[in-house]
Amino acid sequence: MSLRHAVLAALLDGEHSGYQLTKLFDVGVSNFWYAAPQQLYAELTKLEADGLVAGREVVQQGRPNKRVFTVTEAGVAELAAFAAAPAKPLLIRDDLVVKVHAVDVLDPAPLIAQLLERAEQAAAKLALFEKMLKRLRGDRDEGAFLREGERIGPYLSCLAGCRLEREMRDWCLSTARTLGERSAHPGRTTRS
Amino acid sequence: MSLRHAVLAALLDGEHSGYQLTKLFDVGVSNFWYAAPQQLYAELTKLEADGLVAGREVVQQGRPNKRVFTVTEAGVAELAAFAAAPAKPLLIRDDLVVKVHAVDVLDPAPLIAQLLERAEQAAAKLALFEKMLKRLRGDRDEGAFLREGERIGPYLSCLAGCRLEREMRDWCLSTARTLGERSAHPGRTTRS
DNA sequence: GCGTACATGTAATGTGTTACATGATTTA
DNA sequence: TAAATCATGTAACACATTACATGTACGC
Known part of the structure; x- marks a missing residue:
């Protein structure tokens, strides 16, 4: 509700x-x-x-x-x-991480493609959010704005979005790299 | 589905x-x-x-x-x-960030309490995840494990969890600090 | 004897998603 | 003239949450 x-x-x-x-x-x-x-x-x-x-x-x-x-x-x-009222715990559901969790029994190629696509989406959102932060704070720097601004709620929630998207982007890229390198040098027993 | x-x-x-x-x-x-x-x-x-x-x-x-x-x-x-199949976009729903978004028309005190509580929960999960990472990689270092391990899916998805919880913890703490300082030094026009 | 952890479900309700439906106006 | 954006909804279905229900066994 x-x-x-x-x-x-x-x-x-x-x-x-x-x-x-x-x-x-x-x-x-x-x-x-x-x-x-x-x-x-x-x-x-x-x-x-x-x-x-x-x-x-x-x-x-x-x-x-x-x-x-x-x-x-x-x-x-x-x-x-x-x-x-007490906050409900964070609700998160993400297909992509579930797929990565199961990657050891799967073909990694389509997953790598999806990770790179998600990384791009995350980067785009991050850019959008950072632009919004700039717009909200105007010519003040962040510290001053957070101390003196009249309306900081949207700024603070946008900061949370930035953190999420930045981490999502980086995780996707590093995961794609890891999977890509393993496909290139399969130095372990092949399963299936 | x-x-x-x-x-x-x-x-x-x-x-x-x-x-x-x-x-x-x-x-x-x-x-x-x-x-x-x-x-x-x-x-x-x-x-x-x-x-x-x-x-x-x-x-x-x-x-x-x-x-x-x-x-x-x-x-x-x-x-x-x-x-x-193509991955569905990340689904996320979080009460707490919605509350922060609206903080300018609200009493910040209960929110600060909730942020600190969430920060603790996130820190606890982070500790749990990091322990799990250690258990999964055994005595190898991360790079070696990711190159040579037979089963890296759970490790990779756990890394995503770590990133999320770390950012959640830090965002909650820094948001709580910001709100706390504003309550202590209300150097702006009071609303309502 | 009580609370907690283990263990599994059914049923009702509430919420969210998908498909369908409509229609104006702008740009290519 | 076809596609895209603006603009709003209904209805059917799928899914998730909550409350209820049951029972064993352990430790205090």
């Missing part, structure tokens, strides 16, 4: 439509929550019915109209209750 | 009962897949029905009997098909 809190937290950054949230949650790991587009539309409907967000129609030229949402006072209260 | 592959991968490490898998998946992030106990029992039943694992009754003294499972040839084939 905490998709709603993730949505509320995302809406603190400003008014957004369902579609815009889709994009934010697609980059997603930035705020450590993944959600599919359809989940977001459904959740926004529920949140509005519960009075935690307020919707507003925005008429656009050249594009379909959209509804943008803001967090209400009740929404902030809900977030406060959520933050005070 | 890849809980089954995570289970198959875990069973490559040796015969395990449902209960034992419960413990492995509870430490869990080591192989980057979280699953609740009830999921595992259900999945094992299905896997056995599909012929991907073989169960064997183990009679114990002083304890209830248990059924342990091994991956069959069909199971390995299933894993191979899984590994060859």
Whole structure:
């Protein structure tokens, strides 16, 4: 039941439509929550019915109209209750690491390809996150910004995203290298 | 539908009962897949029905009997098909980072407590993983083991777990410090 | 006798994913 | 005119979580 809190937290950054949230949650790991587009539309409907967000129609030229949402006072209260409650443990599920775990009975070639692809995706996200950090802190350096900035939440969560993506990239690259070298010099008994 | 592959991968490490898998998946992030106990029992039943694992009754003294499972040839084939298919993107969901994202409208005190608690948990897991790495590589150094070891999959996935837990620990500590210092010296306009 | 660890499940509920459906407007 | 982006949803299905249920055996 905490998709709603993730949505509320995302809406603190400003008014957004369902579609815009889709994009934010697609980059997603930035705020450590993944959600599919359809989940977001459904959740926004529920949140509005519960009075935690307020919707507003925005008429656009050249594009379909959209509804943008803001967090209400009740929404902030809900977030406060959520933050005070004990945090659930991190939920993580990753195909790729499972495959690597099983690599000894598998053909390593497709895995190496997938690791390199994932490394690239991670590098791209990292670049995106670092750009966002720069934008958030403006001309201040990080220390000063974290001491004096008015809004540091998104910056701090983005730092977490950076750490994750950096490690993901490096792990993928080093794992791909290890597997590649073993394929090139199979100095051990072949299994299967 | 890849809980089954995570289970198959875990069973490559040796015969395990449902209960034992419960413990492995509870430490869990080591192989980057979280699953609740009830999921595992259900999945094992299905896997056995599909012929991907073989169960064997183990009679114990002083304890209830248990059924342990091994991956069959069909199971390995299933894993191979899984590994060859494109990997799904990493799925991550973390309450705690969502809370930090929203910290600017919240009371930071309970959050700081949660961050420190999480840091401790991460440190404990890291220690566990590092012990496991030592056990897996034996007396060889890492480079030699990765070049010459016969079974490196679990080692590589455990390295990923180490990276994640190390970063989680450091991020939690540095975020808690930042929030703590701001509470101590509120040199900015108070909101709300 | 009580709590903890071992050991395994069923059933109900809640959440998330996938497929389908629609339609405007912009760029190639 | 075909594809891409913007924009929002419904419905069916798959999956995960929670609560409940049961029972052995060990150590305190």
